[in-house]
Amino acid sequence: MQETRRQRLQSVILEELSVMVSREVKDPRIPAITFTSCEVTQDASQATLFVSILGAMAADDTDSPAARKRMQECLDGLHSAGGFLRRALAKILNIRHTPQLIFKEDKGLVNSTRVHELLKKLDDERAPGSAKPEAKSPARSTASDSE
Numbered sequence: 001m002q003e004t005r006r007q008r009l010q011s012v013i014l015e016e017l018s019v020m021v022s023r024e025v026k027d028p029r030i031p032a033i034t035f036t037s038c039e040v041t042q043d044a045s046q047a048t049l050f051v052s053i054l055g056a057m058a059a060d061d062t063d064s065p066a067a068r069k070r071m072q073e074c075l076d077g078l079h080s081a082g083g084f085l086r087r088a089l090a091k092i093l094n095i096r097h098t099p100q101l102i103f104k105e106d107k108g109l110v111n112s113t114r115v116h117e118l119l120k121k122l123d124d125e126r127a128p129g130s131a132k133p134e135a136k137s138p139a140r141s142t143a144s145d146s147e
Helices: 003-023 059-063 065-080 082-092 108-126 131-145
Strands: 033-040 046-053 100-105
Touching (some): 003 082
């Protein structure tokens, strides 16, 4: 499958499933979610959808056992609704074979938030001890002296 066609298929699947899950899926295990990205294989036989639960953006919240259980229940609910969603997609998409839907947790935002917090913590630790920035300034002066 051509790359442009595959990207177009990914965006259509992402948009349509976002609408379908919020309006038509009545499973109580599925809270308010967002589909962050979609990856379709080269032969368009599988579509992997990355899911994030709205309101569970804090890094502390996602590390708790309750949050992990909630995400697992959400993924189980999406997996059980997968046949319904695939059939609804088949009615919308004009392709011969509708891809199998695979749902996975999107940890990208959680990981980037965690990295940001760690960098902030390092910066806060470095600020009171101003000896390290002074150690860098003589190195800069020696580099400028050699010019």
